[in-house]
Amino acid sequence: MDGEGRPPRKEGNVKNIRFLTTSLYVFGFLDLFAVALIIPVASRQATNLGASPAAVGLVGTIYGTLQLISAPLVGRWSDVGGRRLTLLLCLFFTSVGYVLMGLSNSIVYYLLARVPLGIFKHSVSITRAYLAEITPKSERARVFGYFNGISSIGFIIGPLIGGHLAEMDNGFYKVSLITSALFALWFVFVLLFMTEPEHRGLPNTKSVQDFTADEFGSKFHSSLHTFKEIIRSGPELFFIRFLQGFSATLFRSNFTLMLEQKFDSTPIITGRIISFGSLASALCAIGVGRLVKIYRNLPRLYFHACTLRIFAIVLIIFAPSIPSFLVCYFLLSMGNSVARVCSTNLSIERGKVEDTGALLGLNQSVMSVCRTVSPLIAGVSQEVTSEGPAILSVILSIGTAGLVATSVLEERKISDKEKKL
Structure with missing residues (x-):
């Protein structure tokens, strides 16, 4: 057997x-x-x-x-x-x-x-x-x-x-x-x-x-139970994940249409840009684990990753050409890869051990909802301007960074108390 x-x-x-x-x-x-x-x-x-x-x-x-x-x-x-x-x-x-x-x-x-x-x-x-x-x-x-x-x-x-x-x-x-x-x-x-x-x-x-x-x-019942536990222990865990996921899916929604409107991109160019993004994400994902070990302070790394995302998306909005867009896109891929790992690890560390499975299930449910809702919101914003989804993504990323900054401050307070004791 x-x-x-x-x-x-x-x-x-x-x-x-x-x-x-x-x-x-x-x-x-x-x-x-x-x-x-x-x-x-x-x-x-x-x-x-x-x-x-x-x-x-x-x-x-x-x-x-x-x-x-x-x-x-x-x-x-x-x-x-x-x-x-x-x-x-x-x-x-x-x-x-x-x-x-x-x-x-x-x-x-x-x-x-x-x-x-x-x-x-x-x-x-x-x-x-x-x-x-x-x-x-x-x-x-x-x-x-x-x-x-x-x-x-x-x-x-x-x-x-x-x-x-x-x-x-x-x-x-x-x-x-x-x-x-x-x-x-x-x-x-x-x-x-x-x-x-x-x-x-x-x-x-x-x-x-x-x-x-x-x-x-x-996993509706276990997710509902875990959501209640998160609200009791710290609602920022849920809202950080939601804002981060919504920001990422908004940017990706109608992505090819944005390239066509902004750069008059042909299918060949669009295909190359998408392939570049997939390759960049894969390369960044490989190095995230080592970066986390070097950094040691997870909340601070998370805050810096969120800041990098904001910086990259703003540069993308004002990118005058496809080559400059690709440089910014790589920076965004790096920020996304680090932020995903930090978000998951932080949720596990702050949550209860017995709720880890349900907590990860809730994170997946949040991402599913974001992927479902974001295409329509991105499309409506794109009616106003081709950079509409990116602008909304920046706003949500700023909210994410603000909540993560709060976590960094709390981490410092706990550390200071431990030193005094």
């Missing part, structure tokens, strides 16, 4: 699992690569169909709302009906959704094409759950590290290729068709080569929860 009560695996099963694991690495990459193909041109296509920035934001909000509602339902169905069947359904309707997007000739049809994507685009989450089913507890950290790393490469390469394809005749249609074909290819692979995991009813151990609970689970 292994750590979760499973019988030892036979050599044939081990080879089959290795084949499936390697294949899921590849298709995890292709999934994000396919989605990233269409990112540089999705908002542009909506505007070509006559949508205003506010309408583009509304499409994003409707999509985010559908994702938020459908995630726990699809996750529950995968528990009951099986990972393989659920993955097949998601891949099929995702493929159909992208074909419909490519064929849309009005903003209404474009919005309707996004509906199946909003409901069924959960293939990466189901893949992670499937991996948790077939991977022993001792190997999960390594397997998921590889999966996340390989998948993220797709988000770096995809925008580059998508931007170039979009410059061709009927570019959006071709990009949509290729995206659909990639999901159809994955559908055929699952149909022919993947079976339901042998050990259904996976024990609900902590290692399983670490890798699957945050994918689909609706």
Whole structure:
């Protein structure tokens, strides 16, 4: 028996699992690569169909709302009906959704094409759950590290290729068709080569929860309880996370539309900028851990990261050219990476140990709500000025920095009291 009560695996099963694991690495990459193909041109296509920035934001909000509602339902169905069947359904309707997007000739049809994507685009989450089913507890950290790393490469390469394809005749249609074909290819692979995991009813151990609970689970009751605890112990923990998340998602919302309005960016240039941002975020994330160790004072580092974010976004607003924009964008990526780590660690340190899981779940819920609401607000602000989302992001970042500064002052007071004692 292994750590979760499973019988030892036979050599044939081990080879089959290795084949499936390697294949899921590849298709995890292709999934994000396919989605990233269409990112540089999705908002542009909506505007070509006559949508205003506010309408583009509304499409994003409707999509985010559908994702938020459908995630726990699809996750529950995968528990009951099986990972393989659920993955097949998601891949099929995702493929159909992208074909419909490519064929849309009005903003209404474009919005309707996004509906199946909003409901069924959960293939990466189901893949992670499937991996948790077939991977022993001792190997999960390594397997998921590889999966996340390989998948993220797709988000770096995809925008580059998508931007170039979009410059061709009927570019959006071709990009949509290729995206659909990639999901159809994955559908055929699952149909022919993947079976339901042998050990259904996976024990609900902590290692399983670490890798699957945050994918689909609706943690309303535990989040509500934790929210009450946060309000009692210090409401700034919640509001810091909310303001930071809202600021980040507002800036990213309608991002491609902002580039087109500000710099008259083509799909090729937009794709390169998005790829640069993804690469910058990955590089900054690698060095955050070492920076935290060097700095030692977490609240102060958090305050400096928030200040860097404000400085970077202000420079972005006034950036006169794309090269200067990229320099500022890198600084923003650095500030975002450090702020995310500091926010999570500070929440864990200030909260109760037994509430850590629920606290992280609440943070994820906050980000989900921010991602759902921010596209519409960004779109409305963009009706006033192309820098509208960035200006709102600066305002929220200033609020975040103010609350973090309060935490720094409290930290100093506690330190002074300890020295006196």
